[in-house]
Amino acid sequence: MGQSLNVADDSEFNAMDTMDTNLDGEFLDTAGDLPPSNEEWYEDAAKCYSQDGLTFLDLFDTNEHAEYRKENLFYPCTLREEWEVADFLLHSALSMAAINKFLQLSMTAAWLLCVYSEWLTGDAVWSIQDQLPQGATVLGTVLSSDKTNITMMTGARVAHPLLLGLANIRMRTRMKLSSKAFMLMALLPIPQYLHPNQRMQGMLEDCLIHKCLSIILQPLMKATKLGIMMSDPVGNIHHCFAPLAAYIVDTPEACMLACVHGKTSPFTLASYLQFRDNFCHPACTHEITLEQLTSINVDPNDLEGFFAACAEFWLNGVFVPFWKGWLFSDPAIFLTPEALHHWHKQFYNHDVLWCLAVLGVLEFDF
Numbered sequence: 001m002g003q004s005l006n007v008a009d010d011s012e013f014n015a016m017d018t019m020d021t022n023l024d025g026e027f028l029d030t031a032g033d034l035p036p037s038n039e040e041w042y043e044d045a046a047k048c049y050s051q052d053g054l055t056f057l058d059l060f061d062t063n064e065h066a067e068y069r070k071e072n073l074f075y076p077c078t079l080r081e082e083w084e085v086a087d088f089l090l091h092s093a094l095s096m097a098a099i100n101k102f103l104q105l106s107m108t109a110a111w112l113l114c115v116y117s118e119w120l121t122g123d124a125v126w127s128i129q130d131q132l133p134q135g136a137t138v139l140g141t142v143l144s145s146d147k148t149n150i151t152m153m154t155g156a157r158v159a160h161p162l163l164l165g166l167a168n169i170r171m172r173t174r175m176k177l178s179s180k181a182f183m184l185m186a187l188l189p190i191p192q193y194l195h196p197n198q199r200m201q202g203m204l205e206d207c208l209i210h211k212c213l214s215i216i217l218q219p220l221m222k223a224t225k226l227g228i229m230m231s232d233p234v235g236n237i238h239h240c241f242a243p244l245a246a247y248i249v250d251t252p253e254a255c256m257l258a259c260v261h262g263k264t265s266p267f268t269l270a271s272y273l274q275f276r277d278n279f280c281h282p283a284c285t286h287e288i289t290l291e292q293l294t295s296i297n298v299d300p301n302d303l304e305g306f307f308a309a310c311a312e313f314w315l316n317g318v319f320v321p322f323w324k325g326w327l328f329s330d331p332a333i334f335l336t337p338e339a340l341h342h343w344h345k346q347f348y349n350h351d352v353l354w355c356l357a358v359l360g361v362l363e364f365d366f
Contacts, residue, residue, distance in 0.1 A: 089102070104117075117171075118167075118170065118171055119140050119167040119168075119245050119246070120138075120140070120167070120168065124333050125138055125140065125243075125245070128241075128243055128328050131328075132227075132241055133227070133239065135239060136227065136239050136240070136241055137230075137238040137239060137240045137241070138168075138240075138241055138243065139166060139167075139168055139230075139240050139241065139242045140166065140167025140168055140242075140243065140244075140245030140246070141164070141165075141166070141167070141220055141242050141243065141244050141245055142164070142165035142166060142167050142174075142182075142245055142246045142247075142248065143162065143163065143164060143165075143217075143244065143246070143247045143248070144162075144163040144165070144182065144247070144248040144249065145160045145161060145162045145163065145188065145247075145249060145253065146160065146161070146249065146250060146253065147159075147160055147190070147253075148160070148161055150187070158190050159187040159188060159189060159190055160187070160188035160189075160190065160209065161184055161186075161187055161188075162184070162185045162186045162187070162188055162213075162216065163182040163183065163184060163185065164182065164183050164184075164185045165181050165182040165183075166181070167245040167246065169181055185216060186212070186216050188209055188212050188213070189208070189212070190205065191205075191208070193205070195303070197304070199307065200303050200304065200307065202316075203303060203307055203316065203317035203318075204303070206256050206259075206316050206317065206318050207317070207318050207319070207320075209256065209322075210257075210259075210318050210320060210321055210322045211320070211322075213322035214320070214322040214324075214325070217322065217326070220242045220244075220326075221325055221326045221327070223240065223241065223242045224241050224242050224243050224244075224326060224327045224328060224329075225327050227239050227240060227241050228240050228241075228242075243326070243327065243328035243329060244323065244326055244328070244329040244334045245334060246334050246335075246336050247334050247335055247336075248336060249335075249338075250338060250341070251266070251338055251341050251342070254266040254335045254338070255316070256316065256318075257321075257322075257323075257331060257335065258284055258289070258331040258335060259289055259293075259315050259316055259318045259321050259331075260284065260314055260315060260316060261311075261314045261315070261316055262316075264314040265281070265284065266284065266331065266335050267283065267284060267331075267332055267335060267337075268280070268281040268282060268283055268284055268332075269281050269282050269283075269284055269288070271314055283332040284331060284332050285330055285331075285332045286323065286329065286330040286331065286332070289315070289321070289331070290321075290324065292313040292315060293310075293315070293319060293321075296309045296310060296313075296319075297309075300319040303317075306319065
């Protein structure tokens with residue numbers, strides 16, 4: 001039984017006449033961009049009036065990162081390989097949980113990008129390591145304290161329990177209560193003062209806390225300055241240094257430790273009058289605070305005079321901070337944000353109430 005070829009429509013052969021074949025037998029179109037004869041075009045439709053419009057690349061070059069891309073085409077990625085991995089993850093069907101798990105792989109973190117997770121991965125501890133002798137081991141000191149009722153039925157005594165932890169322990173282990181990763185170092189006293197001025201009483205209490213901390217933490221300060229030989233769990237001896245990595249406290253205690261007023265940021269130089277500013281104020285660093293205290297020419301024993309002089313710099317009257325002699329210790333770094341008040345309370349007590357006032361209860365169904 002033979003095969004037949006339908007040649008009733010000559011348009012197929014006419015189209016063949018406008019093409020050539022290469023050595024591989026593939027057709028190359030040489031007839032231009034003319035539409036097929038069986039298509040009907042609306043005459044003078046979609047007319048081009050000018051070729052001076054903006055292209056995608058023109059808009060691409062007006063981006064805020066265009067200057068960086070002149071030297072690095074794959075900015076914000078460092079290398080083409082990093083961009084290829086990011087592009088693959090963006091177009092993949094992986095979930096966010098799977099992507100996070102992939103980025104946490106040690107192989108990925110080694111050559112792809114820097115993953116900031118534990119304290120030892122931060123820039124601050126790497127800067128400390130650069131300033132220590134070769135082969136030194138950094139042991140990050142973690143402190144925590146909060147005003148706590150010691151007795152309820154026998155005088156309602158209160159104190160500040162001071163807890164000590166180690167930043168080198170993995171966070172998921174350190175934060176578990178069952179791990180018992182924190183140990184009680186001391187109970188900081190909260191005595192009753194006889195001074196008639198309540199502000200002076202608060203100033204004396206802050207000075208006492210700093211004095212107690214400077215005494216209790218003296219061994220750690222010496223270990224940070226000189227180093228100490230310590231044995232790890234398997235018997236290896238290391239030359240260890242113990243800088244203050246974090247001090248976990250509530251916002252009022254953070255202001256007290258940073259030696260600033262209660263209505264002042266413990267992290268920056270902004271006061272409560274500047275909290276609405278749309279820019280970031282300079283950090284309240286170790287050097288700035290000590291320089292401000294040095295510039296005050298009033299005897300600290302003159303409580304009211306010294307307190308008035310400190311008010312000019314929004315300081316709380318503590319003239320010898322406990323971290324003054326602790327090498328590598330900076331309140332702008334070791335004081336961490338407080339999730340309860342800085343995030344959750346801020347959202348529910350301020351952001352939600354503002355939205356309710358603007359939109360109304362019926363519109364803002366939260």
